[in-house]
Amino acid sequence: MAVRFLRVVLAAGLLGAGLYGLAEVTQNRPDPSYAGQVSELTLRVRTKEGYAHDVAAQGLWAQCRHTVRSRTLASPITQVGAGRFQLVVQPAIGTHGTRRLLGCLEDATTPGVSGQVVDGPRRRPA
Amino acid sequence: MNARRMATVLAAATLAGSGTYLFVYLYRWEWNRAIIAGVFFLAAQMALSTAAVLGRLRAVETAQRQRPDAPSPRVLGHIREAAAPPRDHFAWLRPQSERLGVFVPILMGAGFVLSGLAWLVERIARSTAAPRLEHGLAVDLGALALPPDHLLAGAADDDDLALLLGPDARARRWR
Structure with a gap:
């Protein structure tokens, strides 16, 4: 039971980390100004x-x-x-x-x- | 490796590749390529899902085909042991039943009441419907009635038709 719970937590953590990483690399953000x-x-x-x-x-x-x-x-x-x-x-x-x-x-x-x-x-x- | 397994591997590779490139193209802001990769991803997904469903159906068909004709005596015995006892539908008719036997008196009383109602309806129908039906029947039969002066009116004056009136009429004519 405990092992199964740990597996679920680990899988959820990996999935969340993957989604967060994907959002980080694909999100559009404003660039600093390069006037001149x-x-x-x-x-x-x-x-x-x-x-x-x-x-x-x-x-x-x-x-x-x-x-x-x-x-x-x-x-x-x-x-x-x-x-x-x-x-x-x-x-x-x-x-x-x-x-x-x-x-x-x-x-x-x-x-x-x-x-x-x-x-x-x-x-x-x- | 048979053809089906090769197709499955190919579809799985397409799914993985197109899914990966979908996100790669999104990261690179290449929307047209991302859309095409997404279309390939969905197509591969549908192909794999359909193959999985068909595989399950094929397994069910195979299991049905390999099913033995004669049942296992052990399973049959278990089923018969677990069968529910037959239900006694007319237990209430038995005198030893603990229930009060009120059904038959109610049935008899209902029959009596219904018979009375039927008698009443029959009496009303007889007194109202018969005159009306007789009137209509008389009107209908009136069209079929013989003419008041029978069909051979004037035949006594005709030699040939007088024969139809019988020998008496003819004798009267010659008299």
Whole structure:
């Protein structure tokens, strides 16, 4: 009886700890302010059926900028290689904002377009 | 490993993988992928649940098929020993019963009362229904009645029809 009770308590404790941990890592929180800094990242874009890469990169940013709220691009999106584009976001984004932006950019948000952040985002002074 | 076991293992692996990636995609804020992983998770769950139910049904069928035709004498003996004693439905009719035998007098009294009621109804019906029925019957039969001057009215004046009135009428005619 006591062993069974201990097992139930242990199982409940493990389940509670798992749920708490899951909530901790998935919960969204506000980031600190990074005024005067920018975040730059390199986005690699793959498209299908002749979808222009630069248009796809613009479309991905347009669809995902809501995840970092009022931030804007410090400079226009510039192509830095074959299918690679650099985005400079101001003000800089924190840990949670980075997770939201990368999740949107790398998710299958736009049909026929696949994005992957291959570098960054890194914070630097504006 | 048979095909059924392989399918179960595959479904279990899909369940575990899709369930894990559901939370991974949620952590990464990749909602579209999380939705797809969730759909796979639910599909694998349904497949495993259906397989479990079908497995149980199959086990029941097998048990039914392997059931012996003749019952075990030991089990049969236990069942017969545990059977309830037969119920005596007419114990109240026995004179040694301790209950008061009021049922038969009540039955007789009810029969008497019902007979009286039936007699009363019959008397009322006879006095009210018979005149009405006779009136209706007379009206109905009136349509079938013969004409007042029988069917051979005027036949005495006709030679051929006079034959139908019989020899007397004909003799009277020739007289």
